[in-house]
Amino acid sequence: MVLTAPLATLPLSAAEPFIIVQSTTSTQNSGLYDAILPLFTATSGIDVRVVAVGTGQAIKNARNCDGDVLLVHARASEQAFVADGAGVSRSDVMYNDFVLVGPADDPARLSDTTNVAEAFAALAQGETPFASRGDDSGTHKKEMSLWQNAHVDPTDASGAWYRETGSGMGATLNIAIGMNAYAMTDRATWIAFGNKSGHKIVFEGDEALFNQYGVIAVNPERCPAVKATEAKAFIDWLLSDAGQGAIGAYQRDGQQLFFPNAQK
Amino acid sequence: MLELVKAARPETDPLLTLDHVTLIRGGAAVLDALSLDITAGVITAIMGANGAGKSLAMRVMAGLIAPEAGQVRYAPDMRAPRDVSIVFQRPVLLRRSVRGNLRHALKVYGVPRNQRTRRLAELLELGRLGLIADTPARALSGGEQQRVAMVRALAAKPKLLLLDEPTASLDPQATQAIEQLMRKAADDGATVVIVTHDRGQAKRLAQDIRFMHRGKLVEKAPAKRFFDHPTSAAASAYLSGELFL
Amino acid sequence: MLEIGTAFSAAFGLIIGLDADLIEIIALSLQVTLTAVLVACLIGFPLGALLAVGRFPMRNALVVLVNALMGLPPVVVGLGVYLMLSRAGPLGVLNLLYTPTAMVIAQTILVTPIIAALTRQVIEDMNIEYDELLRSMGTGRLSQMQTLLWDARYALVTAALAGLGRALAEVGAVMIVGGNINHVTRVMTTAIALETSKGELALALGLGIILMTLSIVLNATLMGFRRTAERMAYA
Numbered sequence: 001m002v003l004t005a006p007l008a009t010l011p012l013s014a015a016e017p018f019i020i021v022q023s024t025t026s027t028q029n030s031g032l033y034d035a036i037l038p039l040f041t042a043t044s045g046i047d048v049r050v051v052a053v054g055t056g057q058a059i060k061n062a063r064n065c066d067g068d069v070l071l072v073h074a075r076a077s078e079q080a081f082v083a084d085g086a087g088v089s090r091s092d093v094m095y096n097d098f099v100l101v102g103p104a105d106d107p108a109r110l111s112d113t114t115n116v117a118e119a120f121a122a123l124a125q126g127e128t129p130f131a132s133r134g135d136d137s138g139t140h141k142k143e144m145s146l147w148q149n150a151h152v153d154p155t156d157a158s159g160a161w162y163r164e165t166g167s168g169m170g171a172t173l174n175i176a177i178g179m180n181a182y183a184m185t186d187r188a189t190w191i192a193f194g195n196k197s198g199h200k201i202v203f204e205g206d207e208a209l210f211n212q213y214g215v216i217a218v219n220p221e222r223c224p225a226v227k228a229t230e231a232k233a234f235i236d237w238l239l240s241d242a243g244q245g246a247i248g249a250y251q252r253d254g255q256q257l258f259f260p261n262a263q264k
Numbered sequence: 265m266l267e268l269v270k271a272a273r274p275e276t277d278p279l280l281t282l283d284h285v286t287l288i289r290g291g292a293a294v295l296d297a298l299s300l301d302i303t304a305g306v307i308t309a310i311m312g313a314n315g316a317g318k319s320l321a322m323r324v325m326a327g328l329i330a331p332e333a334g335q336v337r338y339a340p341d342m343r344a345p346r347d348v349s350i351v352f353q354r355p356v357l358l359r360r361s362v363r364g365n366l367r368h369a370l371k372v373y374g375v376p377r378n379q380r381t382r383r384l385a386e387l388l389e390l391g392r393l394g395l396i397a398d399t400p401a402r403a404l405s406g407g408e409q410q411r412v413a414m415v416r417a418l419a420a421k422p423k424l425l426l427l428d429e430p431t432a433s434l435d436p437q438a439t440q441a442i443e444q445l446m447r448k449a450a451d452d453g454a455t456v457v458i459v460t461h462d463r464g465q466a467k468r469l470a471q472d473i474r475f476m477h478r479g480k481l482v483e484k485a486p487a488k489r490f491f492d493h494p495t496s497a498a499a500s501a502y503l504s505g506e507l508f509l
Numbered sequence: 510m511l512e513i514g515t516a517f518s519a520a521f522g523l524i525i526g527l528d529a530d531l532i533e534i535i536a537l538s539l540q541v542t543l544t545a546v547l548v549a550c551l552i553g554f555p556l557g558a559l560l561a562v563g564r565f566p567m568r569n570a571l572v573v574l575v576n577a578l579m580g581l582p583p584v585v586v587g588l589g590v591y592l593m594l595s596r597a598g599p600l601g602v603l604n605l606l607y608t609p610t611a612m613v614i615a616q617t618i619l620v621t622p623i624i625a626a627l628t629r630q631v632i633e634d635m636n637i638e639y640d641e642l643l644r645s646m647g648t649g650r651l652s653q654m655q656t657l658l659w660d661a662r663y664a665l666v667t668a669a670l671a672g673l674g675r676a677l678a679e680v681g682a683v684m685i686v687g688g689n690i691n692h693v694t695r696v697m698t699t700a701i702a703l704e705t706s707k708g709e710l711a712l713a714l715g716l717g718i719i720l721m722t723l724s725i726v727l728n729a730t731l732m733g734f735r736r737t738a739e740r741m742a743y744a
Contacts, residue, residue, distance in 0.1 A: 020607055020688075029707045034691070051607060051688035065596035066606055170706025195708030225596050225604070326645050345647040356642040359660040368656065372646050400741075420646070 018047035019230045022067035025168045028052035030188035030257050036246040040237050046230050054137030065223030068231040070216045074138035078214045087216035093238055094247050094258045095212045100203040102182035116206040120150035127161040129181035133172050134164025143184050186211050188257035279304035279455045285334035296479035307456040309470035316476040318459040322428050326350045349422035353429040355413035357401040362393050362412050365401050369419045391415035407438025414445045425449050427458040475499045519715030538696040541609050542676040545616035550669050553621045557628025558654040578622035587685030590615040607688040615682040620672040627668035632657045663739040666731055677724055
């Protein structure tokens with residue numbers, strides 16, 4: 001009796017239908033989901049439960065069938081996920097962009113550089129502290145490709161000026177601010193970030209910093225427990241005018257954070 | 265009841281026998297091939313100097329310690345430990361009220377649930393514990409605690425009641441109360457064995473004496489003869505207040 | 510960077526505001542943690558008593574193991590439970606991942622060794638005193654364990670409190686198996702982690718202050734109960 005009382009009130013299995021979306025911290029921390037998901041739930045009656053982890057972990061969880069929908073930002077990994085048969089098909093949902101943030105006095109003079117390869121080269125040359133996610137997330141994967149384009153292998157300096165935090169975006173930003181280091185972050189997380197201290201955006205605007213989000217339904221043939229109908233309903237809504245409109249309408253401090261770009 | 269027990273078991277037929285019991289502690293034999301028997305239906309006092317092995321012998325009798333060698337034999341109708349109760353010099357009472365301690369004992373001794381309330385009342389009456397029945401047992405005086413321990417031992421209606429210096433740290437009044445309970449138990453048919461240093465107590469209570477020295481039995485005698493004419497050197501020295509090494 | 514004062518005013522603001530979301534998070538924290546501790550007590554008390562009183566092969570090895578498990582990192586427990594409850598795992602069909610039940614399971618695993626180890630210590634100490642008496646009364650092992658557990662009940666409150674503190678404070682396990690899903694599996698510690706990652710340090714610390722207050726209140730209540738009850742029972 002004593003034992004069952006507290007357990008009884010736990011939602012062991014939901015009475016109302018729900019889906020689990022494996023997604024990234026950047027989308028959750030920016031507040032996007034809090035803004036748009038209630039709109040979907042209101043029209044569909046389907047509750048959306050978001051597990052926000054790094055892109056790498058989100059994909060692994062989805063591979064374990066622990067989610068119905070995958071919404072992340074690492075196109076190559078997403079395509080591999082579909083090619084392997086783990087996901088059904090991939091659709092572009094929206095994009096934002098990455099920016100480089102750093103101390104206000106910008107010691108590596110990134111604001112003087114004209115493209116992102118130059119900016120990364122300047123970071124390496126000046127050996128100024130840089131805080132990397134180092135966690136196989138979408139942001140981390142993007143960062144590594146940018147280093148490669150700049151012909152720099154920063155991991156040689158790991159532990160010196162190149163600091164791999166192994167943490168989420170927010171934690172990495174907290175660390176960068178704590179040790180006066182540069183960091184690469186998606187713009188949405190940065191705008192919504194509450195602990196900017198003296199840091200500011202020091203480089204932005206290069207097309208190479210484009211950050212595309214894609215959505216994939218987990219393959220029900222591989223994962224029989226997947227709620228395929230509800231998952232499809234959610235993806236269809238995201239890609240519909242209503243969903244795209246909601247994404248475009250979400251603002252923080254008067255700035256639009258995500259730009260819908262689903263294929264019509 | 266008493267008559268029955270006596271009739272069924274002639275005095276030559278011991279209730280309990282230790283047969284060449286050896287107990288090793290710290291490399292030394294603290295009980296050294298000890299042979300000793302307890303006569304049914306009487307009060308026996310085990311005496312001897314400190315370190316003679318009296319308390320250990322009593323624990324072997326109670327089945328609390330298994331000896332390295334030798335045998336412990338009970339009379340055929342005795343079941344150990346069910347028919348044996350032991351009371352220690354320092355009573356070990358549970359962290360409960362007096363009533364709680366006795367109720368626990370009745371339960372452990374397998375008294376049917378519907379008889380426990382009646383038996384509990386009898387035990388409280390027997391130990392004159394009615395007024396302190398609901399007091400935490402460990403908050404009582406030493407004498408009161410030992411009374412609870414005695415009554416708890418009697419709750420089992422034991423055939424053999426073992427008492428290990430039960431009054432060694434009590435004042436005369438408290439000692440008298442314990443001795444009355446002992447006599448009552450003996451009158452009700454229990455065979456009583458008491459380890460004591462108190463010669464007066466042995467004279468007051470015991471019909472039979474077993475005298476131990478260095479882990480062995482050195483004298484066995486009726487109480488009167490033992491106190492008047494001890495035959496062993498160790499017992500003579502002990503009774504005359506001398507150290508016997 | 511951040512003033513402690515801001516954190517306290519944030520905490521104060523949260524308490525005064527007492528918004529529904531905060532109440533929901535606090536309620537779920539208490540529900541998950543108290544259930545886990547309750548289950549852990551039901552397992553840990555008898556297990557601890559068995560380790561204290563029982564005589565069986567490998568007992569000492571088991572005691573060492575249980576003591577060592579007190580230091581289990583929550584993340585490891587979380588990962589283990591995740592692998593079991595994942596749909597790709599052996600218990601996937603139960604559909605428990607990302608539910609409060611999964612969090613209760615993880616915390617129970619985390620807390621049970623603590624309660625069992627502390628119980629063993631308490632019972633073993635008490636048994637030094639009780640063992641001869643209980644054996645002389647012909648008490649069986651099971652009955653001996655029951656008697657010891659009952660008589661040690663007030664001391665065992667402390668063991669339960671140690672478990673409660675651990676469960677209330679850990680974030681690693683519930684984060685992995687619960688997923689920190691808003692309105693479903695978000696508890697105090699995962700909310701703190703989330704606010705920290707959002708850079709809302711004052712808010713995070715404010716939540717931390719509330720969690721600490723909660724912990725103090727729970728501890729004081731149980732210790733107060735223990736004192737009073739203990740005085741009544743054996744002065």
